[in-house]
Amino acid sequence: MNKAVRKAVIAGNWKMNKTPSEAKALIEEMKPLVKDADCDVVLCVPFIDIPAAVEAAKGSNIHIGAENIHYKESGAYTGEVSAAMLKEAGVEYVVIGHSERRTYFGETDQTVNLRTLAALNAGFKAIICVGETLEQRELGYTETLLKYQTKMALTNVTEDQLKNVIIAYEPVWAIGTGVTASADQADEGNGFVRAAIAEAYGKDAAERVTVQYGGSMNAKNADELVSKVNVDGGLIGGASLKAVDFSVIVKAASK
Numbered sequence: 001m002n003k004a005v006r007k008a009v010i011a012g013n014w015k016m017n018k019t020p021s022e023a024k025a026l027i028e029e030m031k032p033l034v035k036d037a038d039c040d041v042v043l044c045v046p047f048i049d050i051p052a053a054v055e056a057a058k059g060s061n062i063h064i065g066a067e068n069i070h071y072k073e074s075g076a077y078t079g080e081v082s083a084a085m086l087k088e089a090g091v092e093y094v095v096i097g098h099s100e101r102r103t104y105f106g107e108t109d110q111t112v113n114l115r116t117l118a119a120l121n122a123g124f125k126a127i128i129c130v131g132e133t134l135e136q137r138e139l140g141y142t143e144t145l146l147k148y149q150t151k152m153a154l155t156n157v158t159e160d161q162l163k164n165v166i167i168a169y170e171p172v173w174a175i176g177t178g179v180t181a182s183a184d185q186a187d188e189g190n191g192f193v194r195a196a197i198a199e200a201y202g203k204d205a206a207e208r209v210t211v212q213y214g215g216s217m218n219a220k221n222a223d224e225l226v227s228k229v230n231v232d233g234g235l236i237g238g239a240s241l242k243a244v245d246f247s248v249i250v251k252a253a254s255k
Helices: 020-034 047-057 083-089 099-104 109-121 134-138 142-153 183-201 203-207 222-226 243-253
Strands: 009-013 040-045 062-066 093-096 125-130 165-169 210-213 233-236
Touching: 009 093, 009 165, 009 210, 009 243, 020 040, 020 047, 020 062, 020 243, 040 047, 040 093, 047 062, 047 083, 083 109, 093 109, 109 125, 109 142, 125 142, 134 142, 142 165, 142 183, 165 183, 183 203, 183 210, 183 222, 222 233, 222 243, 233 243
Parallel strands: 009 040, 009 233, 040 062, 062 093, 093 125, 125 165, 165 210, 210 233
Antiparallel strands: none
């Protein structure tokens, strides 16, 4: 991490876990454990949990995010949620283009870009996910793919809007598998993302963008991962559902 030029951010991605009452209980447990964090602490929760999470996080340093956003203001999009809905609910961050959304729900680089623009135009901080499959890595396409996904996601994003962009490098082969990229692999992948931003916006702008690692970061490997220069925190899955484990990761990013 390089806290002199960019923020470290630890963001939990709860996926399809926790009822509203469980969300409230978990946040109440987390609050005293992360209150002294020297990094931004975010919890991205299922839509149904947002009101309870926002209420539970009030007065704390925990920010609440959503796990998706639609690019239209309203309309016949059953099951989707608009920027205005999320704004009124008190959301500050939005996860966009998670590999599970791409794999199971037909997200493409084009829809990721549209959702990114909708989020940024509404004033949210966008956590944009990019990453390669194991097959793509073994074929040697990691750098090409990460740069392409990053540039596609940021199409028509202004340099001023870039200050509200976080990119999460999440190698698909390391999500929910228990397999983690080595610290050097994570740093390399994040470096490819930063290089893509530099190609589009210049080196100075790229140095200011927070680039997270998002593939099975946990309490045991967080210290080593965040010690790398290009790893500015993490997008945390399973470990964000356990208050103590999540707080250990927050502490690692606070050093």
